[in-house]
Each structure stands twice: as C-alpha cells, then as structure tokens.
Amino acid sequence: MVAIAMFASAQEPPTIRVDVDVVNVLCTVRNRMGILVNSLKADDFIVLENGQPQEIRHFGRETDLPLTVGLLVDTSNSQVRLIGDERRAAAQFFAQVIRPKDSAFLMSFDAKTELLMEHAGSQKSIKAGLERLNQNSPQMHPSTGTARPRGTLLYDAVSRAASEQLKKEPGRKAIVLITDGMDVGSKGRVDDAIDAAQKADTIIYSIYYVDSKAYGSARASQPGMMVLRDMSDQTGGRFFRADKVTPLKKIFEEIQQEMRSQYSLEFTSSDERKDGSFRRLEVLLRPSGLRAQARKGYYAVR
Secondary structure, three states: OOEEEEEOOOOOOOEEEEEOOEEEEEEEEEOOOOOEOOOOOHHHEEEEEOOEEEOEEEEEOOOOOOEEEEEEEEOOHHHHHHHHHHHHHHHHHHHHHOOOOOEEEEEEEOOOEEEEEEEEOOHHHHHHHHHHHHHHOOOEOOOOOOEOOOOEOHHHHHHHHHHHHHOOOOOEEEEEEEEOOOOEOOOOOHHHHHHHHHHOOOEEEEEEOOOHHHHOOOOOOHHHHHHHHHHHHHHOOOEEEOOOOOOHHHHHHHHHHHHOOOEEEEEEOOOOOOOOOEEEEEEEEOOOOOEEEEOOEEEOOO
16 A cells, blocks of 8 residues: 655655555456456556545556565475475576565465565575575474474464565565465464455465375365465465476466566545555456456555
8 A cells, every 4th residue: 555656856866755645556467368468558447446436646567666575485294395396496486586676585384484584685695595495394303203393374474474574665565375275273364364465565476386295186175275366366466276287487487477567556545534444446447358456455554
C-alpha cells in the first residue's frame, strides 16, 4: 500500500517519497493461451475496491522499481534430498533477476525457522548464502543415528519473512516458497501467513516440490497443494508444481519472466477511512479474453 516516487534536482541526489494514501497493485495479464500480455494501456484496466470502481492515478510498467526477493526453502526431513537441485536453480535465478539496486534474502524452515542470508545484492554474497542452505539441511545425528526433530513451520516462516524482512522495504516484493505445503507445528495458521504477506504488499510464488522417495507416491498431495494455491492466489502470485515435465529450473525462468511483465496500478481509495479493515480488490480487463493476476485485497492501515 506504499507508492514510491523519485525526485531529483540539479543540486540534490534523488530522494524517495512515500505516500501512504496510495494503493499500489502489481499485476500481470495473460490471454486465453496463457501467454503474458505486455502492450496494455491504463484505459484497459478496471480496479474495484469492495466492488466500487477506483480511479487509476498512475499506470506503468514498474519493473525498474527496486525488487526484494525472499527465498523460503523447506528443509524438513522429507525434503532433504531436494536441496541440491533447489540451490542450483536458485543460484541461476538470482544471477538473472537481482540487479545492483535489488536484494535477496534466504530463509530455511523445518522444526525452526532460520534466516540464512540477510539482504544481499552481490552474486558472491548470494552464492555464499545458498551454500549455507546446503549445510543447514537436516542430517542424521552423528552419535544416535536418529533424525533431527520433526516439524515444518511453513506458516510461521512466511509470516516472519513478510513482517520482519519485507514490510518496511520499498518497491516490489516477492516470496518464492519451495515446499510440499504441509505444516507441522506452526503457532500461526495459513490465514495468518496470508495476512502478513498482504500487510507487507508481498506476492507469494509457491512451488510444490516433493521427494517421492521420502514418503511414497501414495501420500495425499491435495492438502499441501491447496494451501500453496491459496497463498499465491490471495497475494497475486502463482502456484507451480515441480516434476520431471516442469523442472525447478523452468519454473524459476517463468517467475523471472513474470516479474519482468508486471503492470503497476496506483489509486487513492474512495473510502478515506484508515480503519485497518481489509478491502477486497479485483482487477478487470476491458479487452475480452484477458485475465489479470493480482492480489485479492489490502489492509487500510495508516
């Protein structure tokens, strides 16, 4: 819910103005074939807040705004064998996405959540952080031969990343979440995680990635996938399922392409109350056959 404007004079360096009255909605648009559409104008969009049309006061392709990406990786016992592939795909993704003014952070979650890499912008720092992901993965205890404590604090990890690492960041913000979608032991619920992301104006790209050898092909996957779909749908992101047909590397390439195809729609709400209530958002397109992908709402906080 924060809009950023850049101002500069001949004598002064550029400064950033934060306007808390402006709601910024990032969205992507696809046609019936699922292909990204990048040639739309402001008049092609309709933004509704609680069903009421809003006037778009600024429209643009805000891919030049600073980008902060948080990679959250499930390192619970069932996911250990996948970490090498995740680390390699993430390294290529960050190398292509993160520019000098952007930053990334890395968090793992199992029976605890751990921030493995603070906000970093250089490829060297990012590579070092990803190496820590490999070292941090749960292993068998050297003396007892038993696994580390079981647990998957998925909801708590998303809430922590959004509230502690992203809420105060300007520009575009995204969480890339790699997990089987199963939560064991979080203090919060899935709704709390979604709320935290919405309050931080953060998009969630969720990747359902499962090690079939860890718990067999018979394990029910629907609950985990439904949770991840809900997280992505509510925040304006996308759900992906990694498998042999769609490997993790290809998914990261799609996320990268989507981040470069975002429209920015800014409006000042016709409801001037800053009462902390949740406002439903809907983005419609006037041209037929197009579908907008955007967050489903925001909190009207001061």
